[in-house]
Structure formats: C-alpha cells, structure tokens
Amino acid sequence: MKNLKSILVLLFCAAAFVQAYYESNCIIEVPNGQIHWGNGDYDVVAFSVDGFITAEYVVMQCLDDNTNDSSDETYEVAITSDSAGANVLTSAQVTENFGNTGDCDSYTFDFPDVELDFGTYYIRTKTISGAPVRSWGVDRLYYTGKTLRSDSALINVPNGQLYWNNGDSHIASFTLNQQSIATNFYMACLDDNNNDSGIEVFEAAITTDSKGSNVITSVQVSEDFGNTAGCDSYDFDFPDVLLEADTTYYLRTKVISGAPVRSWGKDYLWFMYQPPHTISSDFNKDGIVNCEDLMMFSQDWLAEEAWY
Missing domain, CATH: 2.60.120.760 (Jelly Rolls)
Incomplete structure (x- = not known):
C-alpha cells in the first residue's frame, strides 16, 4: 500500500508539470x-x-x-x-x-x-x-x-573585505539560471574600521560589465556602522530590475563616504522568479508547491501512515 501511494505521487508529479x-x-x-x-x-x-x-x-x-x-x-x-x-x-x-x-x-x-x-x-x-x-x-x-517565488544567491564578497578609501569598490560576478527580478541585496555585517561616530554611506549596485560602469540598479545606505563587535546587517532594497537567464551580471559594492568600511559574513542577492514546474495545492500557505515539496510531504505522510 505504501509503495502504491509513492508511485501515485510520482505519477501525479510527472503528469502535473503545469504553471500556477x-x-x-x-x-x-x-x-x-x-x-x-x-x-x-x-x-x-x-x-x-x-x-x-x-x-x-x-x-x-x-x-x-x-x-x-x-x-x-x-x-x-x-x-x-x-x-x-x-x-x-x-x-x-x-x-x-x-x-x-x-x-x-x-x-x-x-x-x-x-x-x-x-x-x-x-x-x-x-x-x-x-x-x-x-x-x-x-x-x-x-x-x-x-506565480513568483523568492530565492537568493550567495555573492562572493570576501569575508573581511576592506574598503580603505572613499570610492573603493569590490565587484563580484554572478549568473542566474532562470529569468528573474532582482529585488534586494543583503549584507550580513558592515563595520566602521575606525570606529568613529560619523556616518558611512555605502552602495550596492548591479552592473552589466566587469568594470562596474554600466549600472542597471543601485541603492545606498547611510548609517553609523559601528565597530566590528557591534556591526549590523543591512538590506539594500534597490529598484527591481529584470535579469536574463544564463547571463553574467556583476554586484558592485562601494563605499561612497566615511571610509574605511569593512564587510563580514555571507552576502546574498534576493530575487523572484517563475518556478518552471508548479501545481496548485493546499500543502503550504500560498497554495503553491513543486513536485519535490510534494514528495517530501508524501514521505512524511507515509511515515505517519506506517500502520498499513
């Protein structure tokens, strides 16, 4: 009986590659x-x-x-x-x-x-x-x-990256495997390396070139970043921009004023995309679940029904 249920779920997934x-x-x-x-x-x-x-x-x-x-x-x-x-x-x-x-x-x-x-x-x-x-x-x-889903991609900003002077920047390439709308960039920790009481202005931008010149969206944060022990995470909520699949883009981080500034931890670009294979369901709060999620649900359900 359990095997039959698993087979039915797999057949349902294989036959239900429809968009939501x-x-x-x-x-x-x-x-x-x-x-x-x-x-x-x-x-x-x-x-x-x-x-x-x-x-x-x-x-x-x-x-x-x-x-x-x-x-x-x-x-x-x-x-x-x-x-x-x-x-x-x-x-x-x-x-x-x-x-x-x-x-x-x-x-x-x-x-x-x-x-x-x-x-x-x-x-x-x-x-x-x-x-x-x-x-x-x-x-x-x-x-x-x-229906769109939200996801993130790790951007390779080195842990401990130091921006010594105003205007210093770091550029990291990234590629997404589906057409997506980039929404914001999350930096885990920014600190003022001098630990002074002034305001730092820091910018995150997406560009189409490795020199960071052709900016397609950007946003700045103005804040007193504090010292390393007291650094905070920051969300750079830039104007949404459409990114094409399998195309190389660049995330440029840059100190505008208040240098030096240092970044720590793992930084993520958040984006929205249309899932390629989704089905309507009541298994989660937004009513949309993919076949992988459905299989995870079915395994949990089969475990609960182990008395068969």
Whole structure:
C-alpha cells in the first residue's frame, strides 16, 4: 500500500508539470470624458508591469458617439512598447454604433494574447472611423499572471573585505539560471574600521560589465556602522530590475563616504522568479508547491501512515 501511494505521487508529479497562474486586472488611466474629434486621433497612457503576465483584453466602460448619429464607429485599443504608440505589440478593434452619452455601453477589446514582463508599457486608444468618439468611466486591462517565488544567491564578497578609501569598490560576478527580478541585496555585517561616530554611506549596485560602469540598479545606505563587535546587517532594497537567464551580471559594492568600511559574513542577492514546474495545492500557505515539496510531504505522510 505504501509503495502504491509513492508511485501515485510520482505519477501525479510527472503528469502535473503545469504553471500556477492567477487572474487579475489593473486600471488604465484613460481620462474620463476623453474625446477623439477626428479619425486617426489617439491617446497613449502608461502602465507598469512588475512580474510576468499575459495581457488578454481591455474593457472600456463607456464609449459614445459624440454627435449621436446612426452610423457605426470603429475604435481600436492597442498595447505598445513606446510612449509614442508606434511599436504595437497587440491590438483589437470594435465596430459598433456607440449611441449617445446617456445610452453608452461597455466594450471588450479582446486582442491576441501578448506576454509582458517587468517594465513600462502603453495603452493606445484610437478612433479609426466615425469620429468623434468619447470615452467615460473606469477602463481596465485584464491579464493572467504567473506565480513568483523568492530565492537568493550567495555573492562572493570576501569575508573581511576592506574598503580603505572613499570610492573603493569590490565587484563580484554572478549568473542566474532562470529569468528573474532582482529585488534586494543583503549584507550580513558592515563595520566602521575606525570606529568613529560619523556616518558611512555605502552602495550596492548591479552592473552589466566587469568594470562596474554600466549600472542597471543601485541603492545606498547611510548609517553609523559601528565597530566590528557591534556591526549590523543591512538590506539594500534597490529598484527591481529584470535579469536574463544564463547571463553574467556583476554586484558592485562601494563605499561612497566615511571610509574605511569593512564587510563580514555571507552576502546574498534576493530575487523572484517563475518556478518552471508548479501545481496548485493546499500543502503550504500560498497554495503553491513543486513536485519535490510534494514528495517530501508524501514521505512524511507515509511515515505517519506506517500502520498499513
């Protein structure tokens, strides 16, 4: 019986390599009462993505024909990668007699799904024909998101690394094996080697080059670090940045002022990523568990059921 349960769990894992998804939406800040007077008129509004999503459709709450004539209007909603609205990633049109303001309806623009990751994108609304057209109410982009997990990577900053002078830095390379969003850098212990009462300013940055020049994100901490016996850990919570898989990046640590500064212990870069093989489950608090976790659970469960 125990062997059968183990086999069933293994088969379940092998067959259940599906992604864990969630559905959500965000408000698109199209001005209430926005009017396109002429055919070809358009507006562009920005929105931000802080993960990995599939954009599916936009719902415009209310579109009306400002002249209330009996002919059809054609209206388009597109997602673009630029603020000028030129580089279209996906789009959809609706052709309808929109009616007047007191009788306007909501419309769904169901464009071909498009994968978006961390960054800024733009919604372009455009009247193709039948102008003028006016929009009212709250408009929303609907999308499917991918569940993210948090993990860390040890960064090779030597234990006892000493930054003697202001401007001194240390650069350590690292590579992640999946596309990830870097969120923060944890340093276990920073001390003021002179143990004076002044403030030290220390910086952590991620760069794309081994010289530490091409910075893609960074943050500074200003603190009186204290002496070695009383040193504290510090969290460098820099602006999130997307890192590509199997690509070499560099973690640059640097004293800006208050040198000398010394670092001790093990330092970690924290990041978020989409797990490649996840299944929905109730085995942990966030409802997501991978097959390795499931096997660990099954072994514990089988041990508890050893009376079979």
